[in-house]
Amino acid sequence: MANRQHTLDRPIFIVDDEPEILLAVDTCLRMAGMDNIITISDARDVIRQMERQIPCLMILDLNMPHINGRRLLQIIRKTYPRIPVIILTGAIDVDTAVNCMKIGAMDYVVKPVEEKRLLAAVEQALALINLENKAKMTLPTELFAQIKNPKAFAHIITQDEKMHSIFHYIEAIAPSSQPVLVFGETGVGKELIGQSIHELSQRKGKLVVVNVAGLDDNIFSDTLFGHVPGAFTGAQTSRPGLIEQAAGGTLFLDEIGDLALTSQVKLLRLLQEREYLPLGSDKTRQSDARVVAATNRDLWNLERKGVFRKDLIYRLSTHTLTLPPLRDRLLDLPLLLDRFICQAANELDKPVPELPKILIEQMETYPFKGNIRELKSMVYDAISRYRKGPMTADLFKGLGIVGSGIFGSSSFGSSSFGSGETVSGSFESGAGPDKDSSVSLPTLKEASRELVEKAMKQTGGNQSAAAGILGISQQALSKRLKKLKQEQDKN
Structure with a gap:
């Protein structure tokens, strides 16, 4: 196998729920000189493993619980189209294996596995990979192989280049003890990024997460700084705050943009002086916890409105990153x-x-x-x-259709419903057919016209794509567009 040394820079995945098959195939390949092999017994773990390491080749069993081989092949073909896949199948499933080749499998091997047949299929696959490499047809996702510590990002599902750049930046700033400010819309995974920063920092303490939104100053101080006995009525014993729990580790402050001004002053002191006062105490304590903050709000806009301190923004944003939205x-x-x-x-x-x-x-x-x-x-x-x-x-x-990407919300838009309210929202507020309402419903003809117009706008005039969004045939859409044009010409 002349190309073996080059092509096995990435592993071969063997996926089968039968331990004896896994062992037999693994042994066969290793005896042939291939030692970069990963065996997987649960089909559900395949995609998770591929997010960490892209294989050069996959040997895939056809019949497995949870996710069968055909379904897994479809997933792989969709997201990793250049990875060769060899199907393992029983004699009675040969027809199914042939069908799998029609949807992207490179070859199939019948069980019980014959050594020569298996090695011939593997050698053919590796030869193909070598040709593709010579033609510089590399996987876009191989960029992720450049990440020095991919395990730190294993919980983040992505093959996006912007995310890849962020991973590189995180690796660069992770050893720093300075604060990190993470921007991003709700639901983009800011806390997951905080976990990666903490893991890569190799700090000995824990990662402690707190959502500061809605906390008044007293609760914020007690939660973060703790209190001593007698600090307030009912405080009979001391209570360590989250800062103390995060000693030697990372304190992740979520929704920092919603923090009250009075609490911002105390956080600023913590960042500047590395010290804090528990409630009821007159002795300052030192903190070595690293602060990572996250928000979905524009802090500079909040500063202009007078609800967020400029000096705190500067302190928090020594290192800054912005996560892209899913769209x-x-x-x-x-x-x-x-x-x-x-x-x-x-x-x-x-x-x-x-x-x-x-x-x-x-x-x-x-x-x-x-x-x-x-x-x-x-x-x-x-x-x-x-x-x-x-x-x-x-x-x-x-x-x-109502609530799809055509509109970006579950409404027909302001032109139909005044302030953009939904139909259900209008009637839930008490407006009904026998009640006065400032909100008027569009006619079916008006609604139909607006649906078509917005679908065409969303797809850049692509009738086929617009028809797919609307759930009608392209011919039907073409007729509607022609009719709309005729009506416009008349007007």
Whole structure:
């Protein structure tokens, strides 16, 4: 195997739920001189492992519990199209294996595995990889191999280049003891980034997380700084604050933009002087905890409004990073969907459904204002109502026409409903057919016209894509557009 040394810079994955098969294939390859091998007995762990390390080749069993080989092959083909996959199959499943080759498998080997047949298939796959490397057809996701400590980011599902750049930055600043300020919309994973920063810092203490939103000054002080006996009525014993618990570690302050001004002064002193006063004490204590803060708000805008201190912003933002929203990292959407679907199906004891390409395309137009957290909630709810067959858009709340990416919210827009209220919102507030209301409903003709116009605008005039969003054929959309033009010409 002349190309072995070069191609095995990345591992070979062997995926099979039968230990004896795993052992036999692993032994066969190692005896042939290939020692960069990872064996996986649970199909649900494959994508998680691939987020840490991209294999050069995968040998995949066809019949496994939780996620069968065909479904896993579809996932791999969608997100890692250049990884060769060799199917392992029983003699009675040869037809199925051939069908798997039609959807992207490179070859198949029948069980019980014949050594010569297996090695021939592997050598062919590795030869193909070598040709692709010579042609510089490398995987985009190989950029992640440049991360020095990929395990620190294993809990973050991504193959996005912007996230990859952030990982590099985090590796660079992790040894620093200076504060880090993490910006990002709600649900983008700011706390997960805090975990990575803490892990890479190799600080001996714990990571302590506190959400400061809604805490008044007394509760904030007691929570962070603790108190001594007699500090207030009922304080009979001392209580260590979270700063003390985070000694030698990291203190993660979430929603820092909602911190009260009086509390900001105390936090500023902690950052400047590395000291604090427990409630009721006149003796300052020292802190060596590193502070990582996160917010979904514009702190400079809050400063202009007089509700956030400028000097605190400077202290918090020695190191700063901004996480992109999910709508700006759509390459991660299939990965996240697959992970959450597998998790939800496992927890709810449901079969793992097929994820059609059309569903992913529909979800790509959805605004995801709650980002990854919203996606996960949508998936769990959809799986709870799933019965059989492929996943469909109607299983996902808010993914229909009203509430899709055409509008970015569950309303027809301000032109139809005045201030952008939804139909349900109007009637819930007491407006009904026999009551006066300042909100007027559009006619069906008006609503239909606006749906078509916004679908065309959302897709940049692509009739095929717009028809897919609207759930009608392209021919039907073409007729509607022609009719709309005729009506406009008349007017």
